[in-house]
Amino acid sequence: MKTLKKTWPFHVMLLPSMIFLLLFSYLPMGGIVMAFQNYKPWLGFTGSEWVGLDNFRYLFERQDSVQVIWNTLIIAVLKLIFNLLVPFVFAILLNEIRRVKLQRTIQTLVYLPHFLSWVILGGILIDLLATDGFANRIISSVFGIQPIFFLGDNDWFRFTVIVSDVWKEFGYNTIIFLAALAGINPALYEAAEMDGATRWKQTIHITIPAIIPIAAVVGTLALGNVLNAGFDQIFNLYNPLVYQKGDIIDTFVYRTAILNGEMGFGTAIGLFKSVISMILILLAYRAAAKWANYRIF
Amino acid sequence: MGMKRIAAVLLTTMLTAGSLAACGGGGTSSNGAASATTENAYKEKYDPPVTISTVWGVDPTLQFKNGESIENNVATKWAKDKLGIDIKSLWSVTDTNGAFATKMRLAMSSGQEMPDVVTIGDTDSQLAQDLIDSGMFSEVGPLFDKYASDTWKKAMSQDPNAWNPYIREGKKMGIPVLDYAYNHDYVLWIRQDWLNKLGMKAPTTMDELEKVMDAFKNKNPDGLSPDKVVPLSIGFKTSMNTWMGDPSWIFGAYGTLPQQWNVAADGTLQYGSVQPGMKEGLSKLKEWFDKGYIPKEAALWDENKTSEPAVAGTAGIIPGPYWMSGWPLQDTVKNVPDAVWKPITIPVGPNGKAMRHGTSTTNGVILINKNMKHPEALFTYENYMFDNLANPDAKGEFKNGLFKGYDYDLDASGNTVPIDKIPGGYVNSVRYLLVRDGARIPNAQMDALLKLANGSKPETRLERDVATNYGKETPEAAKVLMSQKDISFPDMFTGPTTQSMKTKMDYLNKIESQTFNEIIYGKSPIDAFDTFVQTWKSSGGDDVTKEVNDWYSSIKK
Missing domain, CATH: 3.40.190.10 (Periplasmic binding protein-like II)
Structure with a gap:
């Protein structure tokens, strides 16, 4: 009670943001009831017919739903791993460049694709990766093999999607890791040099342990997206030839829920995704706490 | 005593707020008790003016001049002066990324006042179906039979399937917005x-x-x-x-x-x-x-x-x-x-x-609110458009275009000037009209093109329009297209x-x-x-x- 007397101005200052949070993040959660309704906008939440788990049943009754969920998981998990690994290694390599100007230039250049939209990039990739496009001409002149149908071949589609996504996004995470690298105490390196450690040894024993916690944060936060395999990208790149390996939950929701105005069905899938993501985040958080000694709360 | 007074003030405030909220909500529907429609309700011009309320999804590329807006512009002034129809906007929204459909759905679920007349385009056809099923809009078949002009009825009969999407249990629930035929053939x-x-x-x-x-x-x-x-x-x-x-x-x-x-x-x-x-x-x-x-x-x-x-x-x-x-x-x-x-x-x-x-000859639907007091006014407006704007032979005030100084202009000798020479710039004022594109007769455009393809000089407004603004092979292509009319499904x-x-x-x-x-x-x-x-x-x-x-x-x- 005594502390409250002292701290009440802080609580008051906190109040507006708490109200906002309640109003805009928690209150709308009531809309989840749509997942169990045949929702009609003019009847509202109270008037719409209750259908129990019908919306979820539609999702699992489709012959391709397991395949779609599987596609989503595979693409999302591979993206998650490579979007962590590639910037991690790249940041360490970039940090070894001693010429600051060159380092900055490279950093900016790899960051640029992050700002391109998939609508534009999709058009560019379709041309670039065509069977008689730029990429295939290089491949066939270097390796002398048949052109690869990157976007129309089930064996290559996921590869193409993941590589292009990593290429587009790795500059972003690189910046986070570079910031962490800049925060390492230089005294550590100086001491190691005195003890005769090579650059390699310094990297293994100082650099990597120093940025592992940041990697754990980035990884944990990314897990929230484990069922988001990237709607924009897939939607602009996929086609009937690669439905088998490329159709994901979000493209499927777009076609069924958005185009047909089936709000209940869309909410059901959204809820399903949220529950799975929640479980994965909790697991990852436990793992991060245990092995990387990292805690948010 | 002091406490009691404060409580009373509070109570009054709350009550006032409550009643205000009621007004903002569905309150208006109560005073919309249908005034008995008399036999000669339909007029060429209403005096005193009648009101049609509507809502707008404004095309983001649509421009305005002379400080006008979708709520208040040359077309709304014209309707008031010429027909005695006051067009009242409940709201308007720039229609990007389906903003109109979203706003309409929100209005529907939060019980806001629904417009007397609303036109829903084909891109939002699911919304149109939902609005019909909401029961807030009235059957239009009898109104159409009673009030629509011959030009409009004839235009409608050019496509026997035009009404199909809007029929519920044999009742016509929305008036199809006609478009030119064969556009996507x-x-x-x-x-x-x-x-x-x-x-x-x-x-x-x-x-x-x-x-x-x-x-x-x-x-x-x-x-x-x-x-x-x-x-x-x-x-x-x-x-x-x-x-x-x-x-x-x-x-x-x-x-x-x-x-x-x-x-x-x-x-x-x-x-x-x-x-x-x-x-x-x-x-x-x-x-x-x-x-x-x-x-x-x-x-x-x-x-x-x-x-x-x-x-x-x-x-x-x-x-x-x-x-x-x-x-x-x-x-x-x-x-x-x-x-x-x-x-x-x-x-x-x-x-x-x-x-x-084949191509559907409709591109949207007009819905009429159940509580609309003067549905005949909509027909006064659209009949005028069909007779004077859509009808290719019309010699009336729209024979050169819709509004002088907006979508056309005349030089000193009375000839139309190229649209980029209009003082203050061209604006597509046909989009200001109550119903999308004003009025169109499905076959009119093909007829105009066929006439041009057979070597005639452009005479009517529509013929001049297709001759100047369409590609030079277009009349010939129209001829080829129409030579295979029977294979269009x-x-x-x-x-x-x-x-x-x-x-x-x-x-x-x-x-x-x-x-x-x-x-x-x-x-x-x-x-x-x-x-x-x-x-x-x-x-x-x-x-x-x-x-x-x-x-x-x-x-x-």
Whole structure:
């Protein structure tokens, strides 16, 4: 009670943001009831017919739903791993460049694709990766093999999607890791040099342990997206030839829920995704706490 | 005493707030008690003026001048002065990313006041169906019969299927917004200069077409190497039944049109993609793919992509609408100066049969609120538009355009000036009108084009418009298009999405595209089609067919 007397101005200052949070993040959660309704906008939440788990049943009754969920998981998990690994290694390599100007230039250049939209990039990739496009001409002149149908071949589609996504996004995470690298105490390196450690040894024993916690944060936060395999990208790149390996939950929701105005069905899938993501985040958080000694709360 | 007073003040405040909120909400519906409609309610001009309330989804490219807005502009002033109709905007929203539909849905679910009249475009057709099902809008059939002018009624009768999407239990619940007919029907555009250099004639059968495509590819008149030529530019990414780069006529040559509902011999509706003709069409497409007649990446190409090789000058033939010489084909000469695109008819199959998909002649729907006090006022407004704007022979105030100084202007001697010479700039003021595009008579545009194609000078407003603003091959293409009027088959199912469609259709479409593309690309044998038909029927296709036919028989009554 005594502390409250002292701290009440802080609580008051906190109040507006708490109200906002309640109003805009928690209150709308009531809309989840749509997942169990045949929702009609003019009847509202109270008037719409209750259908129990019908919306979820539609999702699992489709012959391709397991395949779609599987596609989503595979693409999302591979993206998650490579979007962590590639910037991690790249940041360490970039940090070894001693010429600051060159380092900055490279950093900016790899960051640029992050700002391109998939609508534009999709058009560019379709041309670039065509069977008689730029990429295939290089491949066939270097390796002398048949052109690869990157976007129309089930064996290559996921590869193409993941590589292009990593290429587009790795500059972003690189910046986070570079910031962490800049925060390492230089005294550590100086001491190691005195003890005769090579650059390699310094990297293994100082650099990597120093940025592992940041990697754990980035990884944990990314897990929230484990069922988001990237709607924009897939939607602009996929086609009937690669439905088998490329159709994901979000493209499927777009076609069924958005185009047909089936709000209940869309909410059901959204809820399903949220529950799975929640479980994965909790697991990852436990793992991060245990092995990387990292805690948010 | 002090406490009591404070409590009283608080209570009063709350009550006032409460009653205000009630006013803001559905309060207005209570005083909308329908005033008895007298026999001569319909007037040419209302005095005192009557009010029509509406809501607007404003096209983001629409411009205004003289400080006007969608709520208050030359068209609303005109309606008040000329017809005594006060157009009152409840709200307006710039319609980007479906903002209009979102706002309309929100208004519907939060119980806000609904407009007297609202026009919903075809892009929001699901919203239109939902609004009809909400029960807030009235039956329009009797009103239309009673008040609509002959011009409007005649225009409506040009398409006997126009009302179909808006019929509920035999009642007409919305007035279709008519558009020009045949807008998305297609012809084949062919490089006439290539044909001339090869000394070949325009193909009229599938066999002749193959010979032409082979010559375009292997003996290319412009000296392009065979792997650089796309003899026939088509794409399947979105659908096998679309508008530009459309392959559906290839199946039409074998008696079916994919991804739409066609009338079968017994008068019922059947889904085109599962008919036996598809198999022949698919094996033809596969053959063409193997021979390199169609793009190697056809499965990845959407409509706009198919126009790229055509514009670049490396494609020989592209299917597309009659207006394509205006866009995008007019740019081909920038890349290949002597390129000449000409429209030709759809070639016939081995049995002399040809089919192409047709075009719906409507592009939206007008809904009338149940509580609207003077529904006849809407008809006064639209009748005037049909008689004076849509009617090509009209000599009235709209004979040069809609509003002087807005979408047209006259010079000192009374001739229209080019639209870029209008003082203060051209604005598309037809979009300010209460109903989208004012009023259109479906056949008017084709009639105007045919007249021009036969060598007449442009006389009416519409004729002058198509002559100046459309591509130079457009009248000829219209003639070619209309010479095959009888092979045009629109999708016959235009009703609301049925229950099985909601849950099953996406899967059926998916396996369909997948199977068709895999057959063409040689990843599945041609017999995969038979398996697909089996799966289609057992995975819900039969249910959908039944529901579609239930709907069809309900509107046929």
